[in-house]
Amino acid sequence: xxxxxxxxxxxxxxxxxxxxxxxxxxxxxxxxxxxxxxxxxxxxxxxxxxxxxxxxxxxxxxxxxxxxxxxxxxxxxxxxxxxxxxxxxxxxxxxxxxxxxxxxxxxxxxxxxxxxxxxxxxxxxxxxxxxxxxxxxxxxxxxxxxxxxxxxxxxxxxxxxxxxxxxxxxxxxxxxxxxxxxxxxxxxxxxxxxxxxxxxxxxxxxxxxxxxxxxxxxxxxxxxxxxxxxxxxxxxxxxxxxxxxxxxxxxxxxxxxxxxxxxxxxxxxxxxxxxxxxxxxxxxxxxxxxxxxxxxxxxxxxxx
Numbered sequence: 001x002x003x004x005x006x007x008x009x010x011x012x013x014x015x016x017x018x019x020x021x022x023x024x025x026x027x028x029x030x031x032x033x034x035x036x037x038x039x040x041x042x043x044x045x046x047x048x049x050x051x052x053x054x055x056x057x058x059x060x061x062x063x064x065x066x067x068x069x070x071x072x073x074x075x076x077x078x079x080x081x082x083x084x085x086x087x088x089x090x091x092x093x094x095x096x097x098x099x100x101x102x103x104x105x106x107x108x109x110x111x112x113x114x115x116x117x118x119x120x121x122x123x124x125x126x127x128x129x130x131x132x133x134x135x136x137x138x139x140x141x142x143x144x145x146x147x148x149x150x151x152x153x154x155x156x157x158x159x160x161x162x163x164x165x166x167x168x169x170x171x172x173x174x175x176x177x178x179x180x181x182x183x184x185x186x187x188x189x190x191x192x193x194x195x196x197x198x199x200x201x202x203x204x205x206x207x208x209x210x211x212x213x214x215x216x217x218x219x220x221x222x223x224x225x226x227x228x229x230x231x232x233x234x235x236x237x238x239x240x241x242x243x244x245x246x247x248x249x250x251x252x253x254x255x256x257x258x259x260x261x262x263x264x265x266x267x268x269x270x271x272x273x274x275x276x277x278x279x280x281x282x283x284x285x286x287x288x289x290x291x292x293x294x295x296x297x298x299x300x301x302x303x304x
Contacts, residue, residue: 025169026074027162034078036159037121049113058112058300062105062123064130065295069137070097070105071170072129075163079122084114096133096170105296112300119298127293128160129167134294136171136287142268143282148275150282151176151261155289164288176283183212185235191215197222201229214261223247227254235283238264241273248278 027033062076070093080087087110093099105126108115139150152168152175154161165175177183184204186197194200197215204213214233215226220243226234227250236247244262251257261281262274274282 025166027166029162030074030078031082033160033163034075034082034121034125037124038079038082038118041121042117046113046117049116052112052116054113056112057110058115059302060108060115060298060300062108062126062296062298064099064101064103064105065297066101067134068099068130068294069133069171070095070099070130071133071167072126072163073106075125075129076106076122079118079125080108080110080114083118084111086110087114087118098137108298115298115300123296123298125163127296128157128291129163129170130294130296131291132164132167132288133171135291136168136173139268139271139282139284139287140172142271143275146272146275148279148282149174150284150287152287153283153285153289154179155285157288168287171287173287174281177212183214184208185214185216186231187216188218197225197231198229201226201231216263217247220246220250223250224254227251227256227258230256232258233261234258235261235263236279241277244274244277244279252278 073091073095077089080089087108089106089108091106092104093106099105136150136152143150150173152165152173154177156164161178165178168175177185184207186194186200186204191197191200194203197217201213201215204211212233213231214235215222215229215231216235216237217223217226218237223234223236234247234251236244239247239262248260251260259280260278261283262277262279263283266274266282266284266286271282
């Protein structure tokens with residue numbers, strides 16, 4: 001590891017923390033996400049941190065200016081671990097906990113230069129993931145008791161998909177497909193190219209026999225086609241509430257009953273009404289693409 005008085009770039013020989021590798025709930029690319037963020041921000045060295053005398057120790061606190069669901073502590077910790085593993089971080093709240101405005105989330109102790117260098121990258125991860133988890137929690141709370149689950153989408157920040165999908169789980173939501181490789185989602189252009197929903201579903205079963213298959217339907221007629229084709233999941237794309245209720249009734253009466261997912265510009269205000277139609281899932285792109293970072297700050301404090 002580099003000396004805190006030198007350029008604070010992560011040691012290329014530093015390997016991922018075994019504790020991270022042992023936790024299957026954490027994304028496998030967490031180490032790489034943090035390493036990339038540090039390289040982006042620090043590059044050859046932190047010029048501003050060199051204003052601080054070499055060897056000076058410091059203590060700091062991270063404070064939330066608003067209520068939130070705490071999420072992203074492993075990323076925060078990993079930033080400082082990669083910069084200097086002597087930095088100590090003590091969390092006052094557990095991952096996934098609800099925190100009030102003004103709460104001290106954690107305290108840090110270590111070389112002042114390192115704390116300053118890691119501050120922005122660490123807070124960037126924390127404020128983004130807290131925001132994703134917090135918004136997700138709001139949506140999950142709105143449908144509580146209906147049996148409907150909130151799904152995320154692929155509308156994520158490039159390079160941080162696994163982090164944001166982790167945050168969705170932290171907020172009580174459910175992950176949809178991770179990418180194009182782990183589920184077949186047959187949309188309007190796939191249907192047009194294949195010739196019909198039945199042909200597209202048959203091709204999907206042939207090409208990915210063990211994979212999950214979902215069909216996007218824009219009309220009740222397409223819902224019926226998807227059910228006739230034995231599609232296990234049908235997405236109701238931009239259905240109005242009356243049509244959605246008809247689709248639910250159609251599905252319940254069909255011999256090949258599927259799970260139904262409502263999708264398309266869903267807002268928090270209409271969420272409960274959609275859930276009460278009887279759909280199994282509601283997918284929300286806003287969980288990961290429209291997030292407003294939670295207001296966090298890190299402040300140096302006198303240590304007694």
